[in-house]
Amino acid sequence: MANKQRSRVVTKTHCTSFKVCKLIKLPRISPPADLYAALNNTSPKNNKLYNGYVNFIDYLLRMKKIDTKFYLILFRMLLYLEEHELQSRYNLKNQKLRCVSNKFEIIVPTLDKYNPFITIGDEVTIQSKDLQHSYNFKIINITWKKVYVAISDEFPISQLLENEVDISFHSVNWPLRCYHYVLDNMCHYNLENLINPKINTHHYILSKVDFDWVHKSVANNEEQKTAVKNILNNSSYPAPYIIFGPPGTGKTTTVVEAICQIRKEYRSKNILVCTASNAAADEIAKRLLHLLPHKDIFRMYSASKLSSDIDKQIYPRSNFINDMILYLPKEIFIWKKIVISTFVTCMRLVNLKLQTDHFSYIFIDEASQNIELESLIPFIVTNNKTEATSHAQVIIAGDPYQLGPMITCKKIEHLLGKSLLERLMECEPYQKVNNKYNSRYITKLIHNYRSKEAIIYTSNKEFYESELLCFKKKNTHSIISNWRIFSEKTFPVLFIEVEGEETRTPCASVYNEREINVVRAVVKELMLSKIGSRKIKGEDIGILTPFKQQKIMIEKYVESNNITVGTIETFQGQEREIIILSTVRSKIFVHNNKRHIGFLSNPKRCNVAVTRAKDFLIVIGNPLILREEKYWYTLWQYCKENNATIFVKNIEVFNI
Structure with missing residues (x-):
């Protein structure tokens, strides 16, 4: 049944009254040999070309913007660099293979189902380090971070199982x-x-006809x-x-x-x-x-x-x-x-x-x-x-x-x-x-037309020159009833100050256990409360976080309530009555003598995160860290001025 549901191009046997448009075939564009050598620090074929590519790549990194006079060559190089980075992200060294039902199982820690680079049908090259042989396989299945490749009955499986191997993926990568x-x-x-x-110099008058x-x-x-x-x-x-x-x-x-x-x-x-x-x-x-x-x-x-x-x-x-x-x-x-x-x-x-x-x-x-x-x-x-x-x-x-x-x-x-x-x-x-x-x-x-005025205050001030006009009327009654902390407040933003500790996983993502506990407590109270006169439902709530690991861990606790949990990227374009934003960050980084907060230093990420809520925005984070960036500082300061911050030292005493 699953095979029937999967989309395929219809043949004449499926629909005899229509012709079928053939699929366009696009070749894989590989970088020149010496550019490939420059990207991988391997031996060049032509030293002059190799050095030229090295210098050009260095120039790209320092370039401020695309010059349209060199549009084609600049974008071609950028695509080569992007594909090389993608390839490097997934290739594996010194691996031990496992055989499962006549298939090799390959665990790829960096695999991301939300932004897939490796797909079914892609080729995989497995090279035995001891035998100095390489073999090509096709991917037949992907389950979370496990990739499976087909093995023929005649293949000498034991040779690869006994030795460490290097694995490289050759993605079809249709978008590239x-x-x-x-x-x-x-x-x-x-x-x-x-x-x-x-600018077109021809005269133009806007039509007054309605x-x-x-x-x-x-x-x-x-x-x-x-x-x-x-x-x-x-x-x-x-x-x-x-x-x-x-x-x-x-x-x-x-x-x-x-x-x-x-x-x-x-x-x-x-x-x-x-x-x-x-x-x-x-x-x-x-x-x-x-x-x-x-x-x-x-x-x-x-x-x-x-x-x-x-x-x-x-x-x-x-x-x-x-x-x-x-x-x-x-x-x-x-x-x-x-x-x-x-x-x-x-x-x-x-x-x-x-x-x-x-x-x-x-x-x-x-x-x-x-x-x-x-x-x-x-x-x-x-x-x-x-x-x-x-x-x-x-x-x-x-x-x-x-x-x-x-x-x-x-x-x-x-x-x-x-x-x-x-x-x-x-x-x-x-x-x-x-x-x-x-x-x-x-x-x-x-x-x-989406949000209460206070919710869009930060974005309006920092990004839109304070030109946005709020269509929604100001609240005169409490937003959330039955919740002790908010039952008498009309201000639609709350900043919960948490001094948590961020932990980095082997996959390089980050989570913050204390903030997860605060999210759970907030959700529990919201599900027992009302928004206006209506009982809050799971569909009213969205939980955002910048980090995938935090999303995964929060999801485990709220899935039964039908609440959507997503990264800021996946929530762009969406909205909910209530948004809970877990910022996670508890460290300040220094690069080139400049202090920053990493992932959250991107102002666009802040802008998207704080503009998804319609009626109520709850931000959970450490203001001592976040205020390193002016956008987050503006938000926190605005909440402070409106008596809309609470400090949580220990989740045990946060009786919400």
Whole structure:
């Protein structure tokens, strides 16, 4: 049954009325031999090239930003360094193999199911140190941190079991191959207006004609209305239009409103929506299905997606047929008016060879969460090489002050980890002039519909120039009843000061036992309390922490209450009535004579963490440590000024 549910490309036997779009095959791009030697400190073939690569890598580490004149070579090198770091993270030395049911079992301590590099079907090279032989195998199963490879009946198993071995993984790594494909094909297209936009000198006047707005909230929001009108009128073309959406300001609502208005005004125009995650793509699809004819909407999933995971509303409008994946042929695909996909799945459109003007609008959502080359995939796959110009108005929605893409090679994170959105906002059309953005190119949404004013205070002050306006009314009654500490308070933030001790695991993650105990105690009390007049349920609570080990350990204690526990990265884009944030950190580090708090020194991590709560934010941490960084200090000081801090010396005396 599981095999039937797993998505596969449909063959003619599954659906005789459709042709099947062949899968695009992307080759693995390997670094030049001397670059590989420079990365691994091994013997070079050409000393001059080797030394050149060493110097170039050193230059990359000191480079402040990407120079668009050297765009292709710089990004190519960055991808090589990132892949090398990923490879090094998982390769193993001096291991003893174990045989389980005619399979080799390999324990990989660094394996992470939330950000997988190793997948089923990848190759593994096992080299016997004593026998000086190497053997290649295929991964057939992965269970948590255990990887299993198939062994043929004729294989001399005992030879590898008796000796220590070195193990190296050769990942298919489809996303990295897509990024190389983008670089390989950029020379065929004129993307100058996309990667290095300039101000258009042509006269433009914002239309004063009002629309029949789909969302009542948009009708009362001048910033959202301005953005939608300018998008429909292609005000920034050929440059992208940016929807700068701080947390809770209705970014997705603005995107959905714009799509609906395009469909009403321009029935013949096609729209492509690309997002960094399936969750974001599904959210847009569900909202559109409530507002537009279902026949207009097509949600395209990847071949790895399980039919059992697809929302029932979306399933009939997706590329699933009889629980199998179908990639539509061009003759059918071109009739789909709104196509919604993740960036990487969008690569499937390459085979269709669409006309350059097929899509009139391309929306890039969650634009801060993916590397720049990922954001360029839609333009490479929807342009025709015979015409070197994109005809689409590009709309980029996101927030440059929220967390960006995950980069393994920390030395180049400042370059490869900068999203297209973040870099564009440094360009002239998107800069403030006389303290105002040019609405022809960018709109900053400023009405926060999610959180109480006190909850967004820190982010508003530190990141958004105190421009955010809180839509929610201030509390006049207690937020949490039945809980002694909070039953008479109206301030929606509580800072619980805990002098815990962080412990590092062999996998390099960190946990804090004392903070875990405080989290348990807080959850216990919350589950016996009310928010307003309503009893608090597990679904109302989210628990955030920066460290995976802390997440794992907290999860053990709260899973029966149906409470979501996640890292800050996984919670980006989500919200809950009540958020409990366990910061874990109890040490200060010094690097290049500068004091910092490691992982938590990233201001974007702080911004995301403190903006997920709607009604009540509880922060658990050590202020003596956290206040080393001004963002955390601002939060703690604000709580202190509002009598919203309590100090816990011993959990035993913390009778909550």
